[in-house]
Amino acid sequence: MPELPEVEVTRLSFADRIAGARIVSARVGKPLRWPLGCEPEQLVGRVVHGVRRRGKYLLLDLDDGLLLVHLGMSGSLSFATTHPPAGPHDHFDLITSRGVLRLNDPRRFGAVVHARAESAPEAVKLLGGLGVEPLGEDFDPQAFHAGLQRRHAPIKQVLLAGDVVVGVGNIYASEALFLAGIRPTTRASRISLARASRLHAAVRDVLARAVEKGGCTLRDFSNAQGESGYFQLEANVYDRAGLPCRVCQAPVRRMVQGQRATYYCTRCQR
């Protein structure tokens, strides 16, 4: 589920409510991708000042450090004033004066990591290599093009790698490339400034639109009942192998790049 839009929507859904909360206790469940990095008791008494996002990471600012939260492949956060018993996939609880922040993550690719500061090694290890924020002011066509010029890998994989631009996951990579009319296999370095500019706009557009629509996810969207008025973002290509392209009717193709599925239209994307 969680690419940049879903992470941002998650953030927006509880940042204001948790801001100013004092941590009462913390509970760790089964091991996640990385250990918390401190004793849960060490968090008691700390105040959560706010929640920021960097790429697909959420940063909970504490008065003496921060918690880095990543949702991995299957993670989701809830923040509620109730505190029901932990289910089998509830692997982290942060009990605060304003509610309980809970991470549910069946596959446990997610993580909650404590760092003394954003400049501390444990934080730099995770955040240090990240590219520019696609919805921020630093993401501009020229710089994006320059970043692509240095990479010879297929553009789809460069988008996913997150060291040029962050937050673009497997779904939105396919969707952005479709919107830009670029074949996913195109070597990043061979993309002209004009086409890089189109891709730049497509990435911004698809991510911003997804945030606006509440972070709809294509799989959930396709499985949901009676939600046609709620979700307005529709996948043009993702998970549509064999179905007609919404623009030209040619069948959408599925291929594998770096062990991940890529969907594209052979006619619309060159």
Add this chain to the structure above:
DNA sequence: AAAAGCCCCTGGATGC
């Protein structure tokens, strides 16, 4: 330095 593979883990869908 960059690119390609591997792997962590569980659950749902599919096929026999």
Add this chain to the structure above:
DNA sequence: TGCATCCAGGGGCTTT
């Protein structure tokens, strides 16, 4: 119905 197989929205680490 039961069981095996495949696939999944991420990304750090190791190997080329």
